[in-house]
Amino acid sequence: MNALFSFFAGLVFGIGLIVSGMSNPAKVLGFLDLAGKWDPSLALVMAGAIGVGLAAFALAKRRHTSWLGLPMVLPVARHIDRRLVMGSLLFGVGWGLAGICPGPALVLVGAGVAKGLIFAVAMLAGMGVFELLERYAQRH
Numbered sequence: 774m775n776a777l778f779s780f781f782a783g784l785v786f787g788i789g790l791i792v793s794g795m796s797n798p799a800k801v802l803g804f805l806d807l808a809g810k811w812d813p814s815l816a817l818v819m820a821g822a823i824g825v826g827l828a829a830f831a832l833a834k835r836r837h838t839s840w841l842g843l844p845m846v847l848p849v850a851r852h853i854d855r856r857l858v859m860g861s862l863l864f865g866v867g868w869g870l871a872g873i874c875p876g877p878a879l880v881l882v883g884a885g886v887a888k889g890l891i892f893a894v895a896m897l898a899g900m901g902v903f904e905l906l907e908r909y910a911q912r913h
Contacts, residue, residue, distance in 0.1 A: 775841055787880050793818040796880040798872030798888065805869050 787796075794800040795818060803812035836845050868874050873881065873892045881889020 775843065778841060786876065787883070790877050790880050796877040796884075798877075800872075801868070801877075802872040805872070 790796045794815065800812065801815065803810060804815040806812075830847070833845055833847060839845055864874070871888070871892055873889065875896060878889050878892045878896060882893050
């Protein structure tokens, strides 16, 4: 049952990315181009997503189990550290250069778009390098 609901949630998320234009790198780059032909339409998408997220987290904080009976595991970290800032910067640079972030990359892979596949492979390689560096840091 959990896999079915996970699939449904991912499907709704993917459709939302397509409908909102977030899976179109040109649209995203237009939103990020503040000095050129700025397209503010994705700001509304982000505002809507933040609103839904705030409501969902407020509801989730009051629960101990999900509607499927699984334990609620919410983030507990509240401090801003060097790792968070560096990761955010790296994410922003990648998003700004490619116009793609992880969710839309998977939508593009599913649609057979080469740029999405290249981004997804680079993303997975970056995750692998991060894991190797983490393991190395823990041993030393």
